[in-house]
Amino acid sequence: MEGRICYHDQRARCSYGGRGLTWSLNMEQSALKRRFVSVNGNRPSWLPSWLPGGSDDRDSEQDTDETAPDKSAPEVLSVAAVNLDIRSNVLRHHTAEFDITDAAVYDEREFLVARRGQPFTVIITFNRKYDPGADDLRFVFQFGSRPLPTKGTHVEFILSADDVKGEWGGWISGEADNALTVEITTPPTAFVGKWSMKIDVVKRSDTSINVYRYEHKDPIYILFNPWFKEDGVFMKDEHLLNEYILNETGKIYSGDYKRISPKPWVFGQFTGDVLDCCLYLLDKSVKDQARGDPVVVSRAISKQVNSNDDGGVMAGNWSGKYTGGTSPLDWTGSVAILEQFYKTKTTVKFGQCWVFSGLVTTVCRALGIPARSVTNFASAHDTDGSITYDFHYDAELKPLKEYDDSVW
Numbered sequence: 308m309e310g311r312i313c314y315h316d317q318r319a320r321c322s323y324g325g326r327g328l329t330w331s332l333n334m335e336q337s338a339l340k341r342r343f344v345s346v347n348g349n350r351p352s353w354l355p356s357w358l359p360g361g362s363d364d365r366d367s368e369q370d371t372d373e374t375a376p377d378k379s380a381p382e383v384l385s386v387a388a389v390n391l392d393i394r395s396n397v398l399r400h401h402t403a404e405f406d407i408t409d410a411a412v413y414d415e416r417e418f419l420v421a422r423r424g425q426p427f428t429v430i431i432t433f434n435r436k437y438d439p440g441a442d443d444l445r446f447v448f449q450f451g452s453r454p455l456p457t458k459g460t461h462v463e464f465i466l467s468a469d470d471v472k473g474e475w476g477g478w479i480s481g482e483a484d485n486a487l488t489v490e491i492t493t494p495p496t497a498f499v500g501k502w503s504m505k506i507d508v509v510k511r512s513d514t515s516i517n518v519y520r521y522e523h524k525d526p527i528y529i530l531f532n533p534w535f536k537e538d539g540v541f542m543k544d545e546h547l548l549n550e551y552i553l554n555e556t557g558k559i560y561s562g563d564y565k566r567i568s569p570k571p572w573v574f575g576q577f578t579g580d581v582l583d584c585c586l587y588l589l590d591k592s593v594k595d596q597a598r599g600d601p602v603v604v605s606r607a608i609s610k611q612v613n614s615n616d617d618g619g620v621m622a623g624n625w626s627g628k629y630t631g632g633t634s635p636l637d638w639t640g641s642v643a644i645l646e647q648f649y650k651t652k653t654t655v656k657f658g659q660c661w662v663f664s665g666l667v668t669t670v671c672r673a674l675g676i677p678a679r680s681v682t683n684f685a686s687a688h689d690t691d692g693s694i695t696y697d698f699h700y701d702a703e704l705k706p707l708k709e710y711d712d713s714v715w
């Protein structure tokens with residue numbers, strides 16, 4: 308493929324005014340009457356992806372002369388509607404339990420929650436029948452506040468003849484009248500979070516390039532996929548996944564090794580705004596381009612749940628005095644804590660070890676990282692970051708227990 312802009316330039320002058328940058332080119336009329344673009348090949352990869360506008364807007368590099376429309380040319384293809392086929396997709400992706408996928412449950416709105424590496428279906432309705440020989444479709448997915456191709460947060464692709472694996476891509480799986488069924492796949496390393504989707508119809512001629520853009524109003528949630536072999540969180544045992552990802556309730560054990568008592572806990576990873584709260588925690592703590600690494604994400608979760616680090620979810624309190632908050636013994640699940648934090652953006656008071664464990668388990672399961680709450684008795688606490696458990700003695704080798712690290 309080759310792209311070239313042809314003109315005869317006598318003088319070039321650049322001026323900056325306000326927010327726009329204008330190039331003024333004085334061209335020799337005898338050499339060239341107008342500016343034009345010639346593209347050889349099926350796909351002009353250099354086309355600008357930042358062109359504004361929705362499905363009814365038109366942004367173009369057009370002739371400077373007014374020409375009569377070509378009545379013999381087919382009607383320009385435009386996107387009339389997009390159906391994310393949520394009911395079918397969430398069943399295949401093990402995300403049907405999320406409240407946000409069902410408008411009857413979640414505030415009359417619903418969103419697609421998909422897992423990375425696995426195709427999801429999109430049904431596109433056009434104003435006329437799609438012609439693969441004449442119509443160029445380009446899909447644009449963007450992530451984060453400043454999407455950039457160099458960071459992997461801005462992705463563009465065209466439809467392929469066959470299915471695509473291991474990378475961003477799409478292929479046609481069905482066609483009926485003006486509707487096109489497309490399977491879209493993401494890489495098993497895709498960044499976890501909310502992605503926006505845009506569909507460009509690119510119309511090319513000898514003298515112009517027109518881009519007609521449809522921008523889907525709702526984000527698509529992409530999560531880790533422990534059912535997908537190439538994902539770093541893959542777990543082969545389906546029985547364990549039913550517990551470590553899909554189970555919303557369980558027991559957390561407390562006490563000491565001589566008196567172990569179970570405490571029922573509602574993890575509630577699929578409830579209400581819990582998933583949005585989990586993604587908010589990642590927005591606060593993990594760079595966009597690191598959001599595909601489960602190790603980085605797991606460490607960030609552990610840090611963000613604790614209020615000692617960067618205004619986390621919950622404040623710990625072992626004093627026995629809980630004025631201004633809730634006793635750790637009164638909590639029975641994670642949902643109320645996470646939703647209060649997400650609504651107020653302030654630390655929730657108070658928690659102790661088992662509460663932190665329940666919160667971390669909830670956040671991991673919501674994002675697609677297999678997790679369970681484990682109780683450890685007689686735990687050694689490293690208080691000075693030395694990664695050792697320290698005993699202290701004076702010059703006469705008498706124990707100085709007040710300086711020792713604790714065990715509890």
